Amino acid sequence: MNRPKVYVTRQIPEQGLDLLRQKAEVLVNPEDAPVPRAQLLDIIRDCQGVIGLLTERIDAEFFDAAPELKGYANYAVGFDNIDVPEATRRGLPVSNTPDVLTNATAECAWTLLFSVARRVVEADKVMRSGDWPGWGPMQFIGGDVSGKTLGIVGAGRIGTAMARMSRGFGMPVLYTSSSGRKNEVLESELNARLVPFEELLEQSDFISLHTPLTPGTRHLFGAEAFARMKRTAYLINTARGPVIDEQALLQALKTGEIAGAGLDVYENEPALTPGLAELDNVILLPHIGSGTESARADMSVLAARNLLAMLEGEKPETCLNPEIYD
Numbered sequence: 502m503n504r505p506k507v508y509v510t511r512q513i514p515e516q517g518l519d520l521l522r523q524k525a526e527v528l529v530n531p532e533d534a535p536v537p538r539a540q541l542l543d544i545i546r547d548c549q550g551v552i553g554l555l556t557e558r559i560d561a562e563f564f565d566a567a568p569e570l571k572g573y574a575n576y577a578v579g580f581d582n583i584d585v586p587e588a589t590r591r592g593l594p595v596s597n598t599p600d601v602l603t604n605a606t607a608e609c610a611w612t613l614l615f616s617v618a619r620r621v622v623e624a625d626k627v628m629r630s631g632d633w634p635g636w637g638p639m640q641f642i643g644g645d646v647s648g649k650t651l652g653i654v655g656a657g658r659i660g661t662a663m664a665r666m667s668r669g670f671g672m673p674v675l676y677t678s679s680s681g682r683k684n685e686v687l688e689s690e691l692n693a694r695l696v697p698f699e700e701l702l703e704q705s706d707f708i709s710l711h712t713p714l715t716p717g718t719r720h721l722f723g724a725e726a727f728a729r730m731k732r733t734a735y736l737i738n739t740a741r742g743p744v745i746d747e748q749a750l751l752q753a754l755k756t757g758e759i760a761g762a763g764l765d766v767y768e769n770e771p772a773l774t775p776g777l778a779e780l781d782n783v784i785l786l787p788h789i790g791s792g793t794e795s796a797r798a799d800m801s802v803l804a805a806r807n808l809l810a811m812l813e814g815e816k817p818e819t820c821l822n823p824e825i826y827d
């Protein structure tokens with residue numbers, strides 16, 4: 502029997518590829534860059550399975566180009582790049598990689614939080630410049646963390662992990678929920694409080710974003726939100742860039758409307774809003790939230806297991822449209 506043909510749009514850790522190779526013919530994009538769209542559509546025309554990234558649009562055009570496709574596995578937990586209703590309409594399963602990157606992404610949010618509050622990048626630059634005159638009582642004074650209020654926007658898996666990690670710092674935790682449902686773990690373990698969005702903006706010293714990108718969350722943080730935040734507050738984003746209106750953020754950072762921001766994701770990746778990189782009160786990371794050895798290896802294994810299940814006509818573990826199996 503012919504082995505199914507699978508395309509992987511970018512080099513991913515070997516663990517997942519090894520698993521795929523046991524049952525399929527696997528072609529991996531050899532370049533360390535996204536495949537141009539026209540080339541991608543050409544390559545997938547005789548593929549039964551594809552593993553792709555958040556940088557690829559998985560839409561009607563993609564599905565039309567791959568008439569033999571049995572399923573698509575996203576190498577990411579976020580899936581705003583996939584037209585899930587379109588896949589469902591065609592009876593095609595699609596999956597993502599939740600859970601395995603939860604701690605890595607929450608740790609990245611904490612890295613940003615501490616780095617921006619304690620001005621780590623600015624201070625590091627001075628040390629490298631050779632211009633440090635020695636200890637000074639007024640140098641690089643930053644924001645306090647312990648005892649400050651942490652606001653979590655989107656208390657799903659990653660938001661919950663971020664909040665739980667605050668325990669050692671004795672931070673009161675506020676959170677919002679798009680469903681309006683209480684997060685029992687946060688309420689019982691941390692005495693966290695579910696509050697209206699406006700209250701979270703006004704009372705938090707650190708706001709960390711963990712909401713998916715949807716039409717309702719696009720530009721959730723714009724001029725109006727920044728005006729409500731404390732002038733001493735910091736904004737952390739490891740979710741999706743377009744949740745923040747980057748132009749409005751630039752103004753808020755420039756005018757001191759908020760104290761600082763730590764960003765791992767951007768509105769128009771890989772482009773940065775001009776002016777952002779010149780500011781000292783923002784820390785900029787290149788979308789590395791899930792970038793740890795174990796998270797990336799586990800993502801590759803989960804994506805491979807999901808795709809292999811789809812190729813065999815079975816429901817993948819973390820299916821985004823399980824209703825197609827009803």
Ligand code: DGY
Pocket residue numbers: 555576577578579580602790791
């Ligand atoms: C995701 O998984 O959605 C991240 O943005 C990339 O790991």
